[in-house]
Amino acid sequence: xxxxAASLAAPLLLAASAHALPELSISKRDAKLATSNVAxxxxxxxxxxxxxxxxxxxxxxxxxxxxxxxxxTPPQDQVVILDTGSSDLYFDASTAAACEATGPYSCRGGxxxxxxxxxxxxxxxxxxxxxxxxxGSTAVGPFAEDIVGIGNVRISNVQFGxxxxxxxxxxxAIGLMGLGYSENEATTHIYPNMPEVLRDTGVINSRLYSVFxxxxxxxxxTILFGGIDTTKYTGxxxxxxxxxxxxxxxxxxxxxxxxxxxxxIAGNTTSLFTGGTNSIAAYGNSDVALPVLLDTGSSxxxxxxxxxxxxxxxxxxxxxxxxxxxxSHQDDADSVTxxxxxxxxxxxxxxxxxxxxxNATTDDPLPYGDGTQxxxxxxxxxxxxxxxxxxxxDAMLRSMYIVFDLDNGQLALAQAAVNxxxxxxxxxxSAGPSGIASAISTAYSGAPTNTWSIAPEVQNATASFSVxxxxxxxxxxxxxxxxxxxxxxxxxxxxxxASSSGSSATTTKKGGAAGLVVPGVEWSGVWVTGTAVMxxxxxxxxxx
Ligand SMILES: *[C@@H]1O[C@H](CO)[C@@H](O)[C@H](O)[C@H]1NC(C)=O
Ligand SMILES: *[C@@H]1O[C@H](CO)[C@@H](O)[C@H](O)[C@H]1NC(C)=O
Ligand SMILES: *[C@@H]1O[C@H](CO)[C@@H](O)[C@H](O)[C@H]1NC(C)=O
Ligand SMILES: *[C@@H]1O[C@H](CO)[C@@H](O)[C@H](O)[C@H]1NC(C)=O
Ligand SMILES: *[C@@H]1O[C@H](CO)[C@@H](O)[C@H](O)[C@H]1NC(C)=O
Ligand SMILES: *[C@@H]1O[C@H](CO)[C@@H](O)[C@H](O)[C@H]1NC(C)=O
Ligand SMILES: *[C@@H]1O[C@H](CO)[C@@H](O)[C@H](O)[C@H]1NC(C)=O
Ligand SMILES: CC(=O)N[C@H]1CO[C@H](CO)[C@@H](O)[C@@H]1O
Numbered sequence: 090x091x092x093x094a095a096s097l098a099a100p101l102l103l104a105a106s107a108h109a110l111p112e113l114s115i116s117k118r119d120a121k122l123a124t125s126n127v128a129x130x131x132x133x134x135x136x137x138x139x140x141x142x143x144x145x146x147x148x149x150x151x152x153x154x155x156x157x158x159x160x161x162t163p164p165q166d167q168v169v170i171l172d173t174g175s176s177d178l179y180f181d182a183s184t185a186a187a188c189e190a191t192g193p194y195s196c197r198g199g200x201x202x203x204x205x206x207x208x209x210x211x212x213x214x215x216x217x218x219x220x221x222x223x224x225g226s227t228a229v230g231p232f233a234e235d236i237v238g239i240g241n242v243r244i245s246n247v248q249f250g251x252x253x254x255x256x257x258x259x260x261x262a263i264g265l266m267g268l269g270y271s272e273n274e275a276t277t278h279i280y281p282n283m284p285e286v287l288r289d290t291g292v293i294n295s296r297l298y299s300v301f302x303x304x305x306x307x308x309x310x311t312i313l314f315g316g317i318d319t320t321k322y323t324g325x326x327x328x329x330x331x332x333x334x335x336x337x338x339x340x341x342x343x344x345x346x347x348x349x350x351x352x353x354i355a356g357n358t359t360s361l362f363t364g365g366t367n368s369i370a371a372y373g374n375s376d377v378a379l380p381v382l383l384d385t386g387s388s389x390x391x392x393x394x395x396x397x398x399x400x401x402x403x404x405x406x407x408x409x410x411x412x413x414x415x416x417s418h419q420d421d422a423d424s425v426t427x428x429x430x431x432x433x434x435x436x437x438x439x440x441x442x443x444x445x446x447x448n449a450t451t452d453d454p455l456p457y458g459d460g461t462q463x464x465x466x467x468x469x470x471x472x473x474x475x476x477x478x479x480x481x482x483d484a485m486l487r488s489m490y491i492v493f494d495l496d497n498g499q500l501a502l503a504q505a506a507v508n509x510x511x512x513x514x515x516x517x518x519s520a521g522p523s524g525i526a527s528a529i530s531t532a533y534s535g536a537p538t539n540t541w542s543i544a545p546e547v548q549n550a551t552a553s554f555s556v557x558x559x560x561x562x563x564x565x566x567x568x569x570x571x572x573x574x575x576x577x578x579x580x581x582x583x584x585x586x587a588s589s590s591g592s593s594a595t596t597t598k599k600g601g602a603a604g605l606v607v608p609g610v611e612w613s614g615v616w617v618t619g620t621a622v623m624x625x626x627x628x629x630x631x632x633x
Contacts, residue, residue: 180250401470413457
């Protein structure tokens, strides 16, 4: 989540990526022209584009989700964090001090070298791009344009930030793809960002994408722009209106409400709270419903301190005062169930929000006091942000299939079919309020048109995009191969052990992302200082 205005976007996967894309180009003089061109079918491609998302750093940071893209001519590979809580695409410059170092703080997602790209142009000199995130990290540099490759398309003249100066509170600098409304970009000169560029070029029909993070133990999920994969969720897909931002009064961030919460512990289900309103009134302190920002760039679910003290701590009595517990509780059949907009229940099993922590210097599991492994409990207490909502991060989003429908100001949610091995079944969504309803044949509960003011597409943009098919589809690796080489554990899924103060903890690292820590990242400064600091780092440390 960006601190001033926020939204981050998601990646996309198109398994059925055998689109033969004709080379096409479109000049965007203004939104009207672009729209009419699309309507006449001149540039309509009307499809979808997707890519794998993968999870690394699970144990040292609580996790984050990444996708591969390329930038420049010839294409330079980049790994970017997918952030529905912010709106700019940016890459770390190879000249950034944080990236020049060869040590643990070097930029492991790849770096961008502008001088090696023949198609690079500067749009707005440094420090035009100047952004800061919820965890205090900052990135500053110029805005530029170049060819961005995503999934199976390459698009020219896409604007992005070049982080020439990076100050990361986690020490881990990595590029980022913000997927929120363009209105929340880190500039007053609003430009079309990725979801909008994909629509403007006719690659997709509307500003819409679907996110499937998958189970915590899986190595890859997907982000699909322009469509829905009906095999990635179970039950009903339910649409909710996005609430307007309390400051701007417009729909420009992915905020909805949790209207009830229950927990099942040892087979006993307790209703923690229920009621309140599914509307702007939920911002009021007297309203029991919780406004939440669906933010793939945050790892935890932050709840107001009073909710934590009243509901979470008394029920999950095994959480210690620093927010940790024994990993033995990961395997409990416990869960929490969140009801969104009084309409849809999402059940999140304990294993998704009880996350092992590792010593990143040694890769060893950190022992807990009782000789078992230490885990972080990823529902955390946060002070009210003053922005009227709390972030609902990956710990909860993993159990959800989420369609971010920017044009209609709506979110369509369903229980994720985690671990699904079904062959993907992708449907393309058309523009307009009934796009989702007419695309899917499975159970669907629509919502009336959102009557709040919805952040529009960029007007009067003069960028001239052109689209071509990428020579090979970007980001198609699956399983452990989906992870950048230096994030893989060489011998694959083994036993790690830790000993401390005489007690010894042994745990089996499960295969895939869950067992992986990027080697060499120096976390000891954070992790050794004390558990209070550790928790602060977890709660806020990865909040993009
Ligand atoms: C970036 O923005 C922040 C906050 O507005 C400001 O304090 C800082 O000086 C800016 N950085 C640069 C390099 O302009
Ligand atoms: C990075 O941020 C920290 C605190 O957030 C600050 O103390 C430090 O001076 C900053 N470093 C640079 C190079 O701006
Ligand atoms: C998903 O797979 C993991 C193992 O990777 C397993 O522990 C978990 O229970 C599975 N979840 C479901 C819902 O099948
Ligand atoms: C279920 O939980 C509630 C609230 O914690 C408690 O009052 C009740 O005794 C529990 N019931 C059983 C059967 O454990
Ligand atoms: C959600 O769960 C609650 C409690 O189990 C139940 O009363 C309610 O009917 C469910 N709502 C939906 C929409 O399934
Ligand atoms: C992402 O790129 C890295 C190299 O930069 C590669 O090792 C990895 O397999 C790629 N992941 C996917 C999902 O394609
Ligand atoms: C991590 O391992 C290093 C090297 O053994 C050690 O110095 C440090 O204290 C460990 N950190 C924690 C939090 O256990
Ligand atoms: C600054 C500017 O050129 N604004 C124009 C953008 O486009 C709308 C409608 O196309 C005009 O009304 C504005 O004047």
